[in-house]
Amino acid sequence: MDEKFLKPYDAAATEPRIYEEWEQSGFFNPDNLPTELLLQTEGKAYTIVMPPPNSNGDLHAGHALFITIEDILTRFKRMQGYRALWIPGADHAGFETQVVYEKKLEKEGRSRFSMDPGELYKEILAFTLENKKKMEKQVRALGASCDWSREKFTLDPDVVENVQKTFVKMFDDGLIYRGQRTVNWCPKHQTSLSDVETDSVEENTPFYTFKYGPFNIGTVRPETKFGDKYVVMHPNDARYKSWKHGQTLEVEWINGPITATVIKDSAVDMEFGTGVMTITPWHSQVDFEIAQRHGLEMEQIIDWRGRLLPIAGEFAGMKIAEARAKVVERLAAKGLLISTDEKYQNVVKRCYKCATMIEPQVKDQWFVKMASLGNMAITAVNKGAVRFIPNNYEKIFRYWMENTLDWNISRQIVWGIPIPAWEKNGEWKASLESPGDGWTKDVDTFDTWFSSGQWPLLTTGYPDGKDFSTYYPTDVMETGHDLIFKWVPRMVIFGLYLSDQPPFHTVYLHGLVNDANGKKMSKSKGNVVSPLSLTEKYGTDALRMALIVGNTAGTDLALREDKVKGYKHFANKLWNIARFVLSQERTGEIKRDLKSEFDALAVEISEDIEEFRIYMAAEKLYHYLWHRFADEIIEESKGKVEYSATLYYILENSLKLLHPFMPFVTEEIYQSLPTKDSQFLMIARWPVVE
């Protein structure tokens, strides 16, 4: 017996060494897997694409969870003889990283707005590459058996080129248009954002009712009302029957009299307020749509920095909050303020990164037409080509695909993939190269989801890489349930659009990893638990088990340190089981009843993993090894040599079953078995039961 068993299991000393051996072996790359292993499946491929972690900080507990789940699936399939490929990646994370970097600049007393864009880009690139290295090290520490030789970064030249080509193709196919539309504008970050990059927050905002000529109009945003010269009511509203569409009237308003025009539009809710409103098309989506329907004039009231423009007269230059109070004061002084409802609740959109109030602005941007693409995705789901685990997320997916809004893919930030579009005299062309003299390149970059949406294609070598036919479509997309409407639909859409095939057949969604009290981890609350520190303290195997056991798909998990500690004890228990078994001389026959009991367990475990009941497989193994094998079978065997062959049988096969969950301690024990059928447990055959 190895001397190492005389001491308790030392995860900290073992894990880095084992990982190094695995990586050196080359078996993370499925091209190197032994033929005799692959024979089991005749070399079928099994592919998982790792959701690329953002390269702008440390890994968090959520990363540890998804790395564990994906590693379990990959190791399981590898041992079953699949050409198991798990492709790691790193995300430049456009806007997110730029926000992180802007915070850093702020701390240093600098601002991106006074920097040369090229210089800024270089700085963020250096910052990102450094974080990428750190991230890769952390992914390794968590035991990920991914193929580093195939790692992709979202700014790799081939990725950039293919993403740009997709834009050109979509432009040529009429799926992308340049449009002047209402966008979500963040006045702090000076960029537009997609709808999923904003948070809707319910807030208490005073609701004012003003006298507007003969009408009473309500608003929560008096500061935008300077240019309001259209008064809108529902065509069927009997109260305003005498007012005709297009009729004009003189009304006294904030800065003096203006000419108002009556507009009848069914977007007005007759039940709400007085049933009459004035519109500010430049700063409201609904108002914009009304204005478009009737061909009304629109004017910008608030500038890009969130200050009032000259149209506001003496209020020009004021910030919104300040102007709001002043405008109300003015209208009140003029006797036009009728009432103030202080208790009014409304929903305000805020930038999901800085919580700044989003200012709707009309802007020329690139938009993807989503309706037909969404239908493609629904068709694929209807055909059963994509399934969701847990299944209830299919509903959410459908909802999003049935209610698509055209997707704004332009971002006014440098940190991203440049949009290959060119303008000359108001005409736009999509092309990787300049179309000729006099054409000016769009300075905007892509929304990061435009590139990450193509990730399964880009990582497997689309369109003509050597891996593409082997590893695409991939098998499982394992990601957080919060990405069900952000990332997943975009991947499905791009997959169908570019390759006619969904990029994966199964979407497995995990929940959030919360703190010990089930509260969301956040830096501001100071309750963030670092997975790396838990790994150092208790071992990666212990952390992995703590993340897996009791964690069903789609539900959130409370991560408690004592749970991790519990599985550290389990790793040591396993260590001592091995010590005991290896101290026996291996003789006799395998006991038939104990073997069939174990084999039945092996079947169950296989089925559980296959059906994504990973938590249950882990718990069953834990229970069997501790409370059946150790507590009963080993105890019973003491002093009885005829048990030894059975003990060896159970130990060896248990190591195999447990390996995907606790790869390090099982590998370390396996290395000391007197008989082993492969160099590494990682490439040992999964127990097959006839």
Added chain:
RNA sequence: GCGCUCUUAGCUCAGUUGGUUAGAGCGUACGCUUCACACGCGUAAGGUCGCAGGUUCGAAUCCUGCAGGGCGCACCA
């Protein structure tokens, strides 16, 4: 407002298609220097499965309603 989800032992959670006395980990109490392991072993206490109905031979599990928590979506100015 619409949609999803949760409510099971002190805590965190399982309970796979409804089926014998509802499980685990941690915690708690008591005992054990048992020759693999004190990162251990043994024993025990602890639950009207949110509430109210219904379906069923039988429900924590299915249906309805109610209460409370979480999340997402929404153009009510």
